Every structure is written in structure tokens, then in C-alpha cells.
Amino acid sequence: MASQQGRHFLQIPGPSPVPDRILRAMDMPVIDHRSAEFGRLGRDVLDGIKTVFGTTQPVVIYPSSGTGAWEAAIVNTLSPGDTVLMAETGHFATLWRQIAARFGIEVDFIPGDWRRGADPAQIEARLAEDRAHRIKAVMVVHNETSTGSTSRIAEIRQAIDRTGHPALFMVDTISSLASVDYRHDEWRVDVTVSGSQKGLMLPPGLSFNAISEKALAAAKANSMPRSYWDWQEMVKINANGFFPYTPATNLLYGLREAIRMLHEEGLENVFARHQRLAAATRAAVRAWGLEILCENPAEYSPVLTTVMMPPSHDADQYRKVALERFNISLGSGLGKVAGKVFRIGHLGECNDLTLIGALSGVEMGLAAAGVPHRSGGVQAAMAVLEGQEESNTRKAAVA
Amino acid sequence: MASQQGRHFLQIPGPSPVPDRILRAMDMPVIDHRSAEFGRLGRDVLDGIKTVFGTTQPVVIYPSSGTGAWEAAIVNTLSPGDTVLMAETGHFATLWRQIAARFGIEVDFIPGDWRRGADPAQIEARLAEDRAHRIKAVMVVHNETSTGSTSRIAEIRQAIDRTGHPALFMVDTISSLASVDYRHDEWRVDVTVSGSQKGLMLPPGLSFNAISEKALAAAKANSMPRSYWDWQEMVKINANGFFPYTPATNLLYGLREAIRMLHEEGLENVFARHQRLAAATRAAVRAWGLEILCENPAEYSPVLTTVMMPPSHDADQYRKVALERFNISLGSGLGKVAGKVFRIGHLGECNDLTLIGALSGVEMGLAAAGVPHRSGGVQAAMAVLEGQEESNTRKAAVA
Amino acid sequence: MASQQGRHFLQIPGPSPVPDRILRAMDMPVIDHRSAEFGRLGRDVLDGIKTVFGTTQPVVIYPSSGTGAWEAAIVNTLSPGDTVLMAETGHFATLWRQIAARFGIEVDFIPGDWRRGADPAQIEARLAEDRAHRIKAVMVVHNETSTGSTSRIAEIRQAIDRTGHPALFMVDTISSLASVDYRHDEWRVDVTVSGSQKGLMLPPGLSFNAISEKALAAAKANSMPRSYWDWQEMVKINANGFFPYTPATNLLYGLREAIRMLHEEGLENVFARHQRLAAATRAAVRAWGLEILCENPAEYSPVLTTVMMPPSHDADQYRKVALERFNISLGSGLGKVAGKVFRIGHLGECNDLTLIGALSGVEMGLAAAGVPHRSGGVQAAMAVLEGQEESNTRKAAVA
């Protein structure tokens, strides 16, 4: 049986639905990438994107998937034989580790059970032990898209600071940027990696590195062979709004529109909206009697919620039923939780009613697939949205 | 406070949301309306639209609002001083009557309380009384967009037949076509009036007259002055896929795509979907403890549901709150029910999850506006969607 | 043989090519036509369009073809048996006359040979003779789309004034508005008729009546039955940005964008551009050794140029060859010049290089179709564009 007619509910934790305004901004003729008109576009997006990273330092934009920006962070700053400290927060941390390994980097991988973010205390302990400063970088995933746990970047920064360790601090915000509060400069992150297809509400195809002075200096001294990902020519040529090789012009049109939309709503409001939608989703999961994968409330993701299936029920079979019956895409379990969890994305262009529509698809899908659960999740989510909204309004009235 | 970010829920009973496929089909360069390429487009839509009306007779397409097609039905077939029989099913029947009156038509207007469709028995009685055959036409609104009641066209046809009265039968399907089962030929309707912006899922700007042989003959004999709306030149020139004056080419691109989409889903499935969504909506209304304006279950509209506000609560104030808080547009009360009802559209590109999202907006809006109600409407609607879907599946399995 | 790959050259005198910006503006979700957001759109376009007509008086917008706006002008101001004065400038004047006749209007039709505009002296003479003021309106086509001749509206106004005749003055600007200098108020035109698909660069589907106080008063006194086209309710409801029946919302999105584009370029510049493109086209025609249909240089159309075929050559056969070989659409001869002329549109979104591309298609098409001509037309057009452009620049420098 084919999917239902009508609007598809794309509730995976990215790519997230692209707003009409952004799609239409991209649906325009390509222009000469060496023209003055392009230079204005380039400056608009290169300046604008800084406000989203919370930085005044350079942000480079690659025509690539987020995976490319992971690689860029590594090849610009590290050399074969270098050691880095990472935390096993989930599938994507594991993938980033694999990329590092492919480039000859030794990874000290703090093991994890995929149910929480990176532990500042453990990071602090490892760095404190590393008297010789063998560790060149601490690399953390801000929002683990595979698990729905966030890592507390500000606290990790403080942990690093307490040790006085000189390691670079590199953070993956691919699925958190523009959805979750993030402050590249304030938290003194050296390299922030991100991508276009999540909170920025763009199609996939652009990725980012926000780069501190310390990271740029490390790059200058680093002999790892690189070309496409090399920061130095990029940063130099970006100064005038241009790029060292043909940029993905139409995606840049979309990026310009996305930055406008984020500022029209206000980044603070964007972050609060994601928090509210996530709280409503968790209320639904609890009402269904299902378990949330993330065990630490302080680390619940505002971007997605990962739900554990009851034993002996296959999450992928369930997702298939939900797709066919209710035209909704949910995220699959990845890596070692494959088949055991499903993920509900509530990021980017998502509002209260879209979320409730999505959660009703989850709930009716559970029934249709014969997964044991209690009904009432949607009702519980609505209660949260009503209450949250009121408290926001009160706050606004007070302010 | 501005509307929420994200996708707007347009839940008025038309214009209905335009699917991306249709918008994109329209977003193409205009072509020469006298070219062979246009002729192919013209034939595609002129032939295709017949399948939606359930006719093999001519359907003319006007570049106009539905109001124009109402006028066209009148000026082609009637003359000043003629008498017609109409039924006061609601605001739109009243408007159609006013247009007739402007052209000097005497309207025998069977009074109604806006809570049901036209009564076949009353129509039969009036026609039976009319031994002199003064009544030239019976004019009925299939789906009263202002009330959410449908009229039983097949039964009215039978009522007319029983009297042997020669009156033309003219039916307004502006808000029912392509959403509710309709059979121009089988029910021997003489003129079926319709528009683009409801079940056809197009923007407003096209309207239709499906025309029986009897109606065409009446038009030939009719001396009412007319030009833009005149059927005869239109039908003649349409034969080759062209139009007597510049057509709304881009809307015709959209119409071609809409007809494709309706056949891809299957008209029977389209009708069943509207029935299912309407049943779910009514379940929600009942759970809220609110009253449905339509009193006759046999005449519930599959297209929209009109909800009565509790006494001393203003429907428009409620709609305003819902719009501002939840980014949802609901239909206002029109004419004599202004302020007393609101209307929930569930037509066109609407599926289960979109409906639940919309109903959650209605329910949370009731709370936000302080309208007395019970919660649980969304949950009740979900129960219907789950059950209905199963019974459909069973039917499909049997078939 | 099919048309060539690549961009089609739509060089008919309307519908004209729709700019990407306008198509994209229309490619957006439809909104509630009773919402505050719609009210803002309505006011934007209702106010903005006045600047294009050169008026501060009401302009009503119909969801219809231009033909509808012709009818509207008639049914609002005239009654059966009334006499009007028209001039046979070409096919479209003839069609407008036929519509008047269908509504029982007596048309005093000053004969013409389709090679010039309406003659102010003849109009003056007829009005002067009409001591009894039987003539209720003078109706003139500003730009005859079938011939490429314009009528001198300001001079006709003066001619009317000299006679002191009280007739209404009604002008069709369907193919001139926003391409040719036009001043509804300054020239005291009573009804200006127009359409969307020419100088306004929109798809077909909207039409306009700009209405003087005198015309509004005439309408109030006029008993001709009408509804869809009736000005009075339209003007009343327009005051708040709304419409008495469902408007063609997405075309209004496009209209808003079109008005913006016209003001960005500057209406004076728009008019000068059309003049320049027309001059270049005529230079090409003369260089080919072909004859321009319009005989009066003071009345050359800035919008289109009609070219006479050499005797015994069929214009439609030629147009077919040009279309198949060079992917260009040219306008056909209409009415009594069918087959004898073809028309080159150079209006709306047309610039120097597009025009040269188009003229090269005409010239290479003449060769391909074996039509006797001299080559060099394109070269002659380029000479004009180079010279004109310089003189414009000089003027700008001086100003």
C-alpha cells in the first residue's frame, strides 16, 4: 500500500523540511561567481553565518556534506600520529573517529553507552593525566543525531580550562546549529563543524567550519596534505566575498534567505521553540509508556527524541508501517541501536501543529504496527504546548 | 503577537492548500495561446476535467472566480422574468439567488435554517404545483460552504423526475467537485457550476460550467445579452483545444497536473479520504462538547465541518486567537451565522496527519481563547482515523 | 521537426514572457482571502496599480481575461439602445464593438484600413455633429495589438474637449499599459481597460478598469443588469483591501512583484526602453525590404511591430518555419489581415539582447522559409540600439 496523499511529514532529524521561502530563493538563475553581484551574495552569507555560530571569526563554507567539514577540521589541524580525545556519544561520534583514524590520528575514545552526552569530568580527568600534552584536540559532538543526547559544551570548555591543557577544542554542531543555543566565541571553541540541512533548513550540500585564531595558527603549522579543505586560501579569498573554487551558488541563495528567516524569528525564539517542541515530544513518549534513549534530562536534545522500542519489536518494521499508513518518515536506529530505536525529528521548520500532526502519526503508527503502548501521547504533548506557550506569553508580558 | 514560525495550516473551506506539484507546474513560462503546443494543453484539460465532473458533455472553463460561473449558468439559460426554484441552504445559496435577481429572475426561494441541505420532498411539491411550468430551473448548492451541509443531488433528480417537470437542473459544486462523489451525466444535471480552488487544489482563478444538451439548447434559444460567459462560441472553439479569448494559461498548467493527481490517487479514494477526514473531525467536535451546525447526518459535508460556538462566545475572536497562537486559519461564519460559528476545512491536499495537526490547533485554540469545551477531541479524531483506515484496508483486501 | 532545445523566444504581442521574479512570487502557498495578511496584499496591489494607470481614482481588478474588462466597461456605463462612437483601428477594436453590440449598444464605427490609430479629427467631427448628445461614449483602443498602431489618446481628449461633448471617454490599454506612457487622470479618461499579460509581465488571468468619478456616477444611474462586473460593490469592498468574491490570490502576488519591478526600473525608463526596442525592430524590417503595416510614424507601436508579407507568401507558413527551426513564436495576422502579416512583440521583459536574438530568428526564418528579403536587418537593429543607448546616456548625463 502506497503512502497517503498529501503533505509528507519529514520527521527525521535532518535533512529537515525546507521552507518554501528558501526553496524559492534557490529556484533562481545561477549567476557569474566572479561578478560584483556574486561578491555581495558572498559577503552577505559569510557575514551572516557568523551570527548563527556566535562568532566574529572566520567561517568557511564548503560545497560538501557535513562529513566533509568533519574531515576539514581534521586535515587542517592534525597530522598523522597526533592523538585526540573523543567521547563515544553515539554513531556520529564513532564515524568522526573513523575519519580521524583514516588520517592516521590516534583517538583516545572515552567509551559510552549512547544514552548521554560527553562527560566533562571524564574529559577533565584525561586531560589532567596528559602531562605531556600529547592530546592535540578534544573533539565532541554537540548534538548526537543518532541518540538525541547533547553534550554540555560550556561545561566541557570549563573542564578543559581547569586543566590548563592546550588542546584544541573541536565541536560538531551539524545537527544543533541554529536549533540549539551555541556560542563559538564565548565558549572558545577552536573549530565548529556544521552543515546546511538541519537547523539552517536548507537542502544538504553545504558544510561549515568556524575557525578560531588558535586553530588557524595550528593549520598554518600543520603539514597534513590537503587542498579542497584547506582553510588558508579559503579565508583569504572569502575576504572579498568570493571563493577559491566554484561555489554552490543556488545553495548560497538559500543560505541568505535562511539567515534572514532566523533573524526574523529571533535566534532566542528559535532555540525556545525547539525546547518547547522537544518537551512536548518527550511528554508524548512517556504517555505512550515508552522509554527515551537519553537518560540525562540535562542532556535531552531539543532537535530530536530517540525512542526505544519494546523488546522483541523491530523499529524498522514499525517505521515502515508508519510511512505506508500515515506518510511520515521517522529516523532509523543507527549503528549499535539499529532496529532498537526510532528517532523523531522536531527541528528546523517545525511548529506546534506540525509536531502534533507528526506525533499523531507516531501514535497511530504504533497502533497500526501492533506495538504495545498506551494512547494519550498526543494529548500529553498538547498539554505541554499549551502550558509552555502560556508561560512564554507571561514572560513576554512581563518583559 | 505574530503568527508562529513554520508551515501555516490553511483550514478554511477553500481556497485549499495548493500541492507543491501543482504550484511548480504553474511556475513555468507562459506559451503562445494560439500554438499547437497550447492546443495539446487545451485538449488535455478540456477532456480531463470531464472525468472529474462525471460527464462526456462539454465543460467550459472560464478565467474567473466561481461567482462568474454562477452568473454564466444564469445568463446562458434564463431571461428576465423567468422563475426559478432555489433552496435556502445557506449563505452561498443566498448569494446565487441575489445574482439571479440582478438579472431579473424571479426566485422561488424555499426557506431554510442553514442546518441541512435542500429538501427533495419540498422541491418535488413545488414542481408538482407548478402545472404551468413557470419554473424554468431548479438551482441547488451541492455543498453549502457556509454551513457544511450537502444536498442530495441524486434524490433531488429523482424528485424532479417524479413530477415530470421540464425545468433545467442546475447545481453548484464549487466546494464539492473532486472532493465529493458527483455525477453530472448520471444524475442528468443540466448545468454544473464549479471552481478551481477547492477540491481541484488550484489557486482561485478558474471556474467551470458542465453543460447538458438540454442546457445548450436552452442557451441557443435564450436572448439574455451576454458575451464573456456565452457558451456557444466557447464550446465551438474548445473543440480544438483553444479558447475564444486569452485563457489563464498557467492555471491551466496547474489544472492538468491536478487532474493527473486526482487520477493517480483514484477519484473513489479521494472521495473516501474526504469522508474519513470529515468523520474524524465530527468526532473531535463531539468530544469537545460542541455542536455541529448540520443537523442531518445524511447531509454532513465531507469537505468542511461547521462548529457552533457556545453562547456568548464570539467565533471571530476565537479564530483570531487560534491564528495568532497556532498559525492556523479557520473559516469564519458568514451571513446570518457570522460570529456564531467557525468552519474547519478538510479538503483537497489534506491527509490524516495534517488533519490532526489542524484539530490540535482548534483544540488548543479553544483553550487559549477561554472557550468552554472538553479536551480529548484530537484523541477522538485519531480513534476514527485508525478505525476507518482499518475498515478501508479490509475492504481493499476483500476486493 | 521539433522546436530547438533551449529557451523559447516568446515574441508574440502578449502574453509576454513572465520574469522569474514574478513566477516565483506566484509560486507560494495561497492564503485566506479574508485574513489581515490578505488585506495588506490587497491594499498593496490596489494602491500600487494606480501608479501604473496614472490615477488616484479607483482601479478594480477582475479575475478574468482582458475581454472581461471590456465587457465591464460597457455593462457598467451603458444601456441597450445607447450609441457609442468607436474607430476601426483593427481586429481588437472590432471585437470590442461586437461585445457592445451583443449588449444592444449602437456603435457608430468610424471605418479604418487597420494601418493607423483612431483619427482625432474624425472623432471631433462626429461629436460636433452630435448636437443631441446621443453618443454616450467614445471608445478607443490605445494600442491595436493586431496592427501595431497606437491611437493618440491625449489628442483625442483635446478633440473631445473642443466639442464640449459630454460623452464618456473609454480607452483599451490592454496591450499598452506599463509599456507606453499613459495618464488616466491627466487625460481625463473615464474608463481605462487593461489586462495582466502584456506590459505588467504577468500570466493572463487578471483584468482592470480604472474608473473616473464621472464613470462611477454613470454606473450608479445605469440599469443594465450586471453582477460579476459590477463596480459598486467592488469599489466599496476594495477600500479595505478585500474583494467581493474570491480573488485570484496568486496572480495578485505576481502583480505586487510586477509593480515593484516597474518602479525599480522607473516607469519613464520602461517607456523609453519600449520605444528603443520598437525603433530597432522597425530598422530591421526596413533593412529586410519589408513593409510595416502601420503607415503613420507618429502612431508606431512601442509594443509590437506588424510586418507585411510579400505578395503570394503566407505569413502563417513562415511563422511555422520560424517556430520549428528557431524556437520562436511570432504573432499571427488576425481578422482581415490573417495570413498577410506577422507580428513581432517587443514588450514586457525584453531587453536589447533578447530583441536581437528574436530579430535574428525572424531574419533566419525568412531565409529558411524562402521569403524574399534582404539580409542585414539584425545589423540595422544593432545600429539603432547602439545609437539610441548613447543618446539616452547623454540625456541622463545632462539631467
Added chain:
Amino acid sequence: MASQQGRHFLQIPGPSPVPDRILRAMDMPVIDHRSAEFGRLGRDVLDGIKTVFGTTQPVVIYPSSGTGAWEAAIVNTLSPGDTVLMAETGHFATLWRQIAARFGIEVDFIPGDWRRGADPAQIEARLAEDRAHRIKAVMVVHNETSTGSTSRIAEIRQAIDRTGHPALFMVDTISSLASVDYRHDEWRVDVTVSGSQKGLMLPPGLSFNAISEKALAAAKANSMPRSYWDWQEMVKINANGFFPYTPATNLLYGLREAIRMLHEEGLENVFARHQRLAAATRAAVRAWGLEILCENPAEYSPVLTTVMMPPSHDADQYRKVALERFNISLGSGLGKVAGKVFRIGHLGECNDLTLIGALSGVEMGLAAAGVPHRSGGVQAAMAVLEGQEESNTRKAAVA
């Protein structure tokens, strides 16, 4: 003075204008990149693109600029210290060489004057001398976008074969693919590099490697660190239509449409069209009395024509005048011909009339900028287009 109103003529040698059909295909909601629906898209484009490369072997698609695909060819097959043979055909060959150098590859760079393609005889001589088979790869640019010279790939293949040398053969077709006849399998190319924004008529953002079995084997044995560009996982996962990391979904929608369009026109017709447009352009250049940079008629590019400026005239100043006065973008001189040449792109969505429009912009721009030249170039180009077209038609009639 700002650019003229109307359609911009983007006549740089890529990015080339994106057809409306492709833009609209991309302007659709993003889908789950792990869904069955995506799998169908993936297989469509992965299979379809092979027909364009003339191969039945794997073609991998990167979300990246063409520069990335250059790097991919290198890092998959070569190791630091390896030697390759390249020919200095122009700026882009020089850039590719630099990338190789960054990865520690020794480049034997056959010097060139940028006025011809790579010389098969020289390549043969170098390979013949290399008895020790130190040369691991011969790397040639098929169409030098900076100069407008093509290299004769089939002849170079034969030259390599004559020496019996085992070097890999790697060809850059970034600006030739889908515009110029190319046969990856027949010519036994090992790696063909390409990009989306030229003959494929897409926006920039996708790049390609077509890979022979021999190249795949070399990659397996190659220890150069790599991840994003690594072929092996890509080829494995592509087998089911999926990608190892988030693909640029919307660009893939466009690619599917582009492949359809190429086959609708027919690749042979596409190649012939580019040849015809290039011949017309060269005729114009000669008529202007200007010099074509490419000196070898056997190596004229069908994609672009590079024109030498008269001494003491600055090409960039000229391009600026042409842009401001005629709204046309021409390609700048790059590298050592900066300021000395300009480039006319005539690729992708370009047809006869668009080309003539563009050439008129070049010619009128020369006049406007005071560059010494003879007029008549446009006329000369038209003569070619008329003649070519006839001979094509004759051929078609015979066939």
C-alpha cells in the same frame, strides 16, 4: 549605471544557465535519504549518468565542486612521491597540477602556450622514454575552460597504447561532459573527472569520477589517506542507490531531470548543436577582425571561444562595459592571460537565437567600450547557423 532590465545573458563557460525544468525539479521538498523513494532516485541518477560518460563502469557522485573531483582522482590512485605526466594546456591544467603537488605528487608538466590542446606526440615521447614506468598516470584536461582548446583524448589514448605504457589515463571533462562527444569506456580512460554546472546544465555542487576497473584496483592498493573522496565505500553503497553520507538530494533531483533532457534531445544532437554554435561564434570573431586564442582548428572548443583583445585594450574593462550596458556576463581571462582575453561560453542551455543575442552583446559591447573591431560579426554568425542547419537537415533527410 546598472545592468539593463530583463533576462541576463550568462555567457561564461560555466556555470551555464540552468533550464527552468531543472530548477523546478530541484524546487521540491527534500526526502529521507535512507528511504526506498530515495533509493529509486539514487539508482536513476547513478545509472543515468553512465550513459552520459559513455561507460558501464561505476560513476561516483560527490556533493562538491569539480575541484573536489580532481582531488578525488588523485588521492584514490596516487601516493606521495609518485610521478604523473600532465600537459600545460591552460589555467585549469595548472590548477590540477597544483593540487597534485599538494599531495606530494611529482608532476612532469609538458609546457604549453595555452593556445592548443595536449600534444599526443609529446605524451607518446615522454612515455616511451619512461622505460622504468615511473609515470603512474597521464592526466589531461579534455576542454581547457581557460583557453577554449580541447585535447584529442582518443588520439592520446592511441599514443599511450603505442608505447605499451601501463600509466593510468585520467581526464578532466568538467567543461566538456554532455557538450562534447566523450567515451570513457571506448577510449579506455581510467578516471574521468567532471562537474554539474556546465554541459549538465545544473547549478554547481555536484562532481563526478567515472572509474575503470584498473583505477579501482589501483585505489585498492593505494595507501594515500582519504575519507570523503574514497571510492570504495561509495561504489559499494551506491549499488543500491544510496550514498555513504548525506547526498545533495535536491541537486540529484536536478540531475535526474538533466539526464532526461539530454536524452530527449539526443546526445548526438547535443554535441552537434555545440559544434554549430561554436562555429558561428568563431565566424563572428573573425568578422570582427579579432583573434581566437586557440590556434589549432582541430582543437577548437565546442563549449567556449576565447577571444584575444587588441593590444593595449583591457579585456576586463571591456567585459565591465558589456555587463553594464547589455546585461551580459562574459568570461574573464585567467592566470597568465588575465586582462588579455575574454571568453564566450556557448554551452548547455544555449540555442541559435540565444547565441545571436549574446554575440550582439559582444559586438555592441566592443563598440561601446571603444575596442577597435569591424562590425558584421553577428551577421557572419547567422550565415553559419543558416548553412549548418541546412546541412544538418539534409543529413537528417538522407538518414
